[in-house]
Amino acid sequence: MIKQHIKQAVQLLKENRLVSCISIIGTALSIAMVMVVVLLFQIQLSGYYPEYNRDRMLYIQGTEATSKNGTDTNRGGMSAEVVRECFYSLKTPEKVTAIYSENLPISLPNKRLFKEYNVKYTDDGFWSIFNFRFITGKPFEKADFLSGIPKAVITDQTARELFGTTDVLGKNIVINFINYSITGVVKEVSRAARDSYAEAWIPYTTKDQLMNLQYADGISGGFNICILAKHSKDFASIRTELKQQTARYNEGKQLYKVGFAENPISRLDIAMGSEGFRKVDYKDFILETGSLVLFMLLVPALNLIGVTQASIQRRKSEVGLRKAFGATYSKLVSQILYENLVITLLGGALGLLFSFGLLNISKDFLLENNTMINSDMLFQPGTFVATLFFVLLMNFLSAGIPALRIAKQPIVEALKGNE
Amino acid sequence: MLWFQKRSNGWIFIELLLVFGALVTILDALLVDAYTYFSPLGYNIENTYQLKLAKLNNKAPGYVPDSLASLSETESLLKLMENIRQNPEVEEVCATFFSCPYSFGNSWTSIIPTEEADTTKVNEQSFQVRRVTPEYFKVFSVLDKEGKAVMPQLSGIQDAVVLSADLEKQFYNNQSAKGKRVSFSGQANGNQVAAVCQPIRPSDYEISAPCFYQVLTGKMLEEYINYFGAQQAELCVRMKHSKTKEDINYFLEEMGDRLNSGNLYVYGVKKIEDQRSQLLSYRERNMKIKFSLMAFLLINVFFGIVGTFWLWTENRRGEIGLRMAIGSSKYSLYKYMNLEGICLFAFTLPFIILFMLNMAYFDIMDTIRLPLSLWRFCITIGSAWLLLAGMITLGIWIPARKATNLAPAEALHYE
Numbered sequence: 001m002i003k004q005h006i007k008q009a010v011q012l013l014k015e016n017r018l019v020s021c022i023s024i025i026g027t028a029l030s031i032a033m034v035m036v037v038v039l040l041f042q043i044q045l046s047g048y049y050p051e052y053n054r055d056r057m058l059y060i061q062g063t064e065a066t067s068k069n070g071t072d073t074n075r076g077g078m079s080a081e082v083v084r085e086c087f088y089s090l091k092t093p094e095k096v097t098a099i100y101s102e103n104l105p106i107s108l109p110n111k112r113l114f115k116e117y118n119v120k121y122t123d124d125g126f127w128s129i130f131n132f133r134f135i136t137g138k139p140f141e142k143a144d145f146l147s148g149i150p151k152a153v154i155t156d157q158t159a160r161e162l163f164g165t166t167d168v169l170g171k172n173i174v175i176n177f178i179n180y181s182i183t184g185v186v187k188e189v190s191r192a193a194r195d196s197y198a199e200a201w202i203p204y205t206t207k208d209q210l211m212n213l214q215y216a217d218g219i220s221g222g223f224n225i226c227i228l229a230k231h232s233k234d235f236a237s238i239r240t241e242l243k244q245q246t247a248r249y250n251e252g253k254q255l256y257k258v259g260f261a262e263n264p265i266s267r268l269d270i271a272m273g274s275e276g277f278r279k280v281d282y283k284d285f286i287l288e289t290g291s292l293v294l295f296m297l298l299v300p301a302l303n304l305i306g307v308t309q310a311s312i313q314r315r316k317s318e319v320g321l322r323k324a325f326g327a328t329y330s331k332l333v334s335q336i337l338y339e340n341l342v343i344t345l346l347g348g349a350l351g352l353l354f355s356f357g358l359l360n361i362s363k364d365f366l367l368e369n370n371t372m373i374n375s376d377m378l379f380q381p382g383t384f385v386a387t388l389f390f391v392l393l394m395n396f397l398s399a400g401i402p403a404l405r406i407a408k409q410p411i412v413e414a415l416k417g418n419e
Numbered sequence: 420m421l422w423f424q425k426r427s428n429g430w431i432f433i434e435l436l437l438v439f440g441a442l443v444t445i446l447d448a449l450l451v452d453a454y455t456y457f458s459p460l461g462y463n464i465e466n467t468y469q470l471k472l473a474k475l476n477n478k479a480p481g482y483v484p485d486s487l488a489s490l491s492e493t494e495s496l497l498k499l500m501e502n503i504r505q506n507p508e509v510e511e512v513c514a515t516f517f518s519c520p521y522s523f524g525n526s527w528t529s530i531i532p533t534e535e536a537d538t539t540k541v542n543e544q545s546f547q548v549r550r551v552t553p554e555y556f557k558v559f560s561v562l563d564k565e566g567k568a569v570m571p572q573l574s575g576i577q578d579a580v581v582l583s584a585d586l587e588k589q590f591y592n593n594q595s596a597k598g599k600r601v602s603f604s605g606q607a608n609g610n611q612v613a614a615v616c617q618p619i620r621p622s623d624y625e626i627s628a629p630c631f632y633q634v635l636t637g638k639m640l641e642e643y644i645n646y647f648g649a650q651q652a653e654l655c656v657r658m659k660h661s662k663t664k665e666d667i668n669y670f671l672e673e674m675g676d677r678l679n680s681g682n683l684y685v686y687g688v689k690k691i692e693d694q695r696s697q698l699l700s701y702r703e704r705n706m707k708i709k710f711s712l713m714a715f716l717l718i719n720v721f722f723g724i725v726g727t728f729w730l731w732t733e734n735r736r737g738e739i740g741l742r743m744a745i746g747s748s749k750y751s752l753y754k755y756m757n758l759e760g761i762c763l764f765a766f767t768l769p770f771i772i773l774f775m776l777n778m779a780y781f782d783i784m785d786t787i788r789l790p791l792s793l794w795r796f797c798i799t800i801g802s803a804w805l806l807l808a809g810m811i812t813l814g815i816w817i818p819a820r821k822a823t824n825l826a827p828a829e830a831l832h833y834e
Contacts, residue, residue, distance in 0.1 A: 016733075018817075019726050026722045033715055105687050112675070114668040116687055176686065177479035208477050295441070299716060302434035303723035309430065310730040362711065 009339035012311065020343065023307055027347025027398075030300040031390055032354035034293050038386045039359055041289075043192050044271035046380050050130040050186075051193045056094075056232050057129075058239075058264035059195070060087075060225035062276030065216035065256045072216075074256075075277065079213045079221030080204070082258055086245045092238045093227045097125040099195065100204055100222040107174040108162065117158060118197065119175060121204035129228045130196040137169045137184030140203055144183075148205035152180035155188040158199045178206060195226050217256035227264060239264060297394055304398030308340060312402050319406055332407040333400075340399035341391075348391035352383070431727045435807065436767045438716045440774055442803040445709050450799055451789045452624060452706060461583070461619035461627065463560040464520055464691045466510075466661050470503070470654040470678075471687040481679075488681055492649040493641045495681035502677040503656060508670065510657040511557045516635075516643055518549035519653040520559060521622065521695040526550065530603035530631060532590045546586060547621075547630040548603070550643060555632070556581070556616075558657045563614050572614040579613035579634040586629035587615045601631075622695075624702050626788050649683050655691070664690070717810050724760060724814025732756075732818045753819045760811045771800065 013020040047054040063078035078086075083098040090096055100121040107113045120126075127139035132153075140151040152173060159166045159182075162173065172179045180202055189197045204210050204223075213221045229238055242264065250257040262279040272285040312319070319332060475482040490498065496514065503512045517526055527545045555561070556569040563569050564584055573579050580601060587596040600609035613634070618627035635643055644652065662670065667688055671678065678685040696703075732739065742752060778784050779791055789795060 019729055022722045022726045022729075026719060029715065029718060033711075103687070112672060114671045114687060176473060176476055177481070178476055206478075209474075295437075296712075296715070299434060299437060299719045300722070302430050302437070303719060303726060306430040306434075306723065307726045307730065310727075362707070 005335055005338040006342055009342040012339065013342065016311070019307055019311075023304055023343050024347045024350065026300045026303050027344050027391075027394060028350035028354055030296055030394065031348050031351025031387065032358050033296045034390050035352055035355035035383070035387060036358050036362070037289065037293060037296075038390075039355060039383065041271055042380060042382055045267055046382065048190075048193070050132045050189060050196050052131050053129070053228055054267040056229045057267055058093075058227040058229060058235060059266075059270065060227070060260055060263040060276065061265065062224070062261060062263065063220070064259040064261055064277075065219035066259060067216075067256050068253075072256075074216045074220050076220050077222040077224055078258065079215075079218055080211050080223065081218050082221070082249070083223050083225065085249045086242065086258070087225055087227075089245060090227070090238065090241055092229070092234055092241050094230045095125045095128050095228045097123055097129050097226050098204065098223040099126065099226065100210060100224075101198060104175055106158070106162065106200060109172050109174055109179060112174075115161075117199040119200045119202065120198035121207055121210060122201055123204065126196075126201065129226055132186040132189075132196075135166055135185045135187060137182070139201075140183050145203045145205055148203060150178050150180040150206045151183045151203065153184040153186060153201045154182060155199050156185055157188040159185050173200070175200070175202065176207075180206070195224075217253055219253070219256050219258045225264075232266075235264075235266065293390075297390065297397060301394060301397035304340075304343075304394075305401055308336075308399050309402040312336065312406050316406070329407050333403045336403035336406070337395060337399050340403075341395050344391050344395040344398070348387055348394075352387050431723050432763060432766065434723050435720065435764055436770055438720050439767050439771050439803060439807060441716055442713060442806065443771060443775060443799055444778075445713050446803050447784055447795070447799040449706065449709060450795065451785045452702070455626060455788050456623050458620070458626075459617065460623065461561065461617045462520055464695065466658045467558060467691045468656045468658065468667060469519055469522075469689045469691055469694065470656060470685045471689065472499075472650045472652060472654060472683060473686045474648075474650045475682045475684065483682055485682075490681045492681075492683070493644045495683045496644060496649040496652060499678070499680040499683060499685070500654065502680070503654070503674070506670075506674065508659055510659050511554050512654060512656045513552045513554035513558045514635075514640075514652040514654055515552070515555060516550040516647055516652060518551055519655055519691070521691060521698050522653065523698075528603050530601055532596075533600045533602045533609040547628065549630065549632045550635055551632055552635050552640065555655070558655050561616050561619075563616055569614045569616055573634055576611055576613045576634075577637070578610045578639055580610045581614045581616050581632040581634065582612055583616055583619050583627070583630050585618050585627055586631055589629050603633075623699060654685070717806060720807060720810045721814045724811050725817055728756065728760065728815050729818040729821075732821065753816070756815050756819050757812060760815045761808060764807060764811055768800075768804070771803075775800065 045054070051057075060078075062075060063082065065074040066072070077100065080098070087096045087098065102119055102121070103116045104119045105114045106117050106119070124140065124142040124145045132139075135156055137153075139153055140149070143149075144151050152175075154162075154168075154173070156166045159168045162168075163171065166185050168182050168185060171182050173182065174180070188199075191197050210222060215221070227238060229235060242260070246258060246260070261277045262274065263276045265274050265276065265279065269279060272280045272282070274280045322332065477484075500512050500514060503509055526548050528548045529545045530548070531544075549555075553570055553573045556573070561569050561581075563572070569581060573581075580603075582590070582596050582601070590596060590601070591599070596612045596615050599612050601612060602609035610633075616632070619630055620627045633639075658667075658670075667690070671685065671688055674685075739752065775796060784791070
């Protein structure tokens with residue numbers, strides 16, 4: 001039966017090429033716009049190189065130092081002391097890493113240069129949380145980190161720019177007049193992977209200004225934290241343990257106390273637009289994004305309703321005849337929905353392709369500058385499920401109303417074929 | 420005629436109404452943005468760069484412990500500025516503290532006129548203060564109300580302040596503030612107002628807010644440098660000619676050791692225009708999203724109109740053929756169809772005006788940056804109307820051409 005409907009639908013499509021084209025392209029456009037919204041969300045949410053474990057991660061983005069008498073609040077990152085006392089001491093997570101990032105020129109030992117690179121100051125835990133592909137060499141180790149030995153990992157792109165080759169193990173680069181020897185070269189990272197992205201990574205123990213900050217009783221500094229849990233079920237217990245550590249740390253402080261506002265936040269929170277100091281409620285997100293998506297589906301759906309309505313109108317006598325021979329209400333409705341599904345499915349497939357193109361054109365203003373988009377960000381099962389969902393929704397919106405209407409009509413009316 | 424077609428026209432009417440409403444909202448927001456964007460900023464950042472300062476790491480070669488340093492922090496900074504100023508490609512260099520245009524830094528402090536002004540009207544209130552050395556006014560071409568340079572007016576005045584024109588108006592109404600004294604941060608005897616500059620807008624998408632400049636020289640400058648640290652100063656440079664990224668990096672490479680002074684050194688450079696685009700990228704992103712949404716809506720209207728009128732002509736081929744057979748010209752037929760489309764569209768107008776009035780009533784539109792006025796309504800509604808009418812005309816043209824190209828005999832055949 002379904003096969004019959006589809007055959008009939010294809011026949012109808014051929015009959016009125018222009019209108020069919022318009023319907024398909026219209027559907028495709030609207031699915032494309034909706035899918036861009038979905039893909040942007042997906043890029044924020046799903047895991048890809050080198051942040052494969054995003055579903056198990058918690059983030060501390062922002063720290064609050066409040067004076068104990070309550071008059072002064074300082075918002076920013078945290079100091080190395082807070083990282084050590086409150087985070088490295090956590091037992092529940094698998095790994096914890098502290099990150100401070102800055103744009104700095106990288107020079108060569110014999111030549112001072114001023115071109116800036118994104119440099120991340122971090123620790124050895126960073127390399128077990130994020131899975132980088134090393135082209136040569138290996139990360140700096142715990143011992144290097146603890147004793148502040150100036151070693152660096154750089155991307156293949158940075159290596160080529162500075163040395164013209166990626167075969168640079170053991171060579172030196174100069175950051176703030178300090179010689180760092182290169183221990184590893186990794187494949188470059190997309191800016192969309194915001195926590196791991198950099199062009200060079202060095203141990204933060206090599207920057208004395210970072211180690212000895214005294215702002216707000218030694219609490220404020222530049223660090224943010226990424227925590228890798230053994231399992232996402234552990235999130236609650238990690239939050240509890242962090243609260244205990246913070247309370248213990250604050251007891252020992254004279255003037256200020258540390259707080260983490262809404263942190264730690266999960267990847268889902270970040271994808272919905274939350275930040276460390278401002279959490280977006282699930283309801284607000286769904287309401288806001290949902291209404292945008294619905295609007296983008298509704299406008300083309302109105303187009304389609306007009307077209308479907310008109311084409312059904314012409315087939316009124318057919319419907320009347322089928323009814324007279326005993327076709328049920330639900331059968332008639334599903335016939336029209338199936339026929340329309342051919343249009344929306346074609347449009348959906350085309351729309352998904354459009355959306356990849358659209359994302360590529362508009363990535364400059366939708367994502368941060370120079371963000372690379374990889375196929376493993378786009379081709380996730382979620383992409384296809386979402387497309388199918390919106391196709392069905394579109395189908396229902398555009399064909400549902402005319403179908404219900406015509407199926408309700410009395411047989412005699414329908415048989416007459418009058419408007 | 421419209422009424423008879425109400426079934427299929429109804430949907431397109433609802434669509435037009437929705438799209439019209441969305442367009443008007445988007446266009447209004449864009450109009451306000453554009454209006455604000457094109458009003459004068461109060462300063463000029465063309466060819467200006469910020470040099471980023473740092474202090475040597477204690478492990479770095481050449482590091483001198485503070486106790487052994489021959490130059491004080493202030494002396495190091497002033498020497499560095501002098502080194503840069505002497506380069507023939509540099510027009511002027513200044514230092515600011517958290518006050519460089521388009522930086523994230525902003526300091527606020529309470530300020531009050533010390534003499535005569537109507538103290539009943541002026542409450543002690545906080546305003547944004549920019550802490551700058553006198554050369555700032557030349558680097559960023561800040562002019563006074565008459566359009567004259569501010570910098571020469573500062574010479575010889577100790578601890579001068581420069582008020583923005585809107586702060587002057589707030590303090591002294593229509594009197595001139597120049598030469599009067601104001602007091603801020605609790606200082607009793609006050610500082611002399613050396614000049615009044617044009618209104619300053621913090622960024623391209625904001626309107627001007629009353630603010631003032633504290634001019635740092637001599638002892639005061641030293642105090643600030645010792646308090647914040649010389650590496651916190653923003654060194655802003657105006658170059659004589661525009662430079663590419665490579666050019667400016669090359670310029671710094673050429674300067675070499677002259678960019679070091681004591682433990683202080685220049686480690687990098689940022690074009691202030693780049694900093695501006697970084698700061699405004701959020702706004703620009705927003706605007707581009709609005710444009711894309713608008714294009715999407717217009718294309719949809721186009722499709723909707725083409726589809727609806729196509730079916731319309733299909734269903735009435737006989738009538739069209741008859742009309743043509745009795746001598747109605749292609750043009751008049753087209754005119755007739757177009758009229759129908761535009762009529763349909765015209766019916767949305769009262770709803771939209773109601774919608775706009777409603778928005779205005781509930782104060783949803785941005786009235787801070789651009790007050791409501793008749794011309795604002797006319798421009799937004801007018802341009803949205805023109806855009807949509809254009810799309811409709813285009814959408815009708817395609818099916819109309821197809822219909823009228825039919826030979827009358829063939830068309831009659833359908834009758």
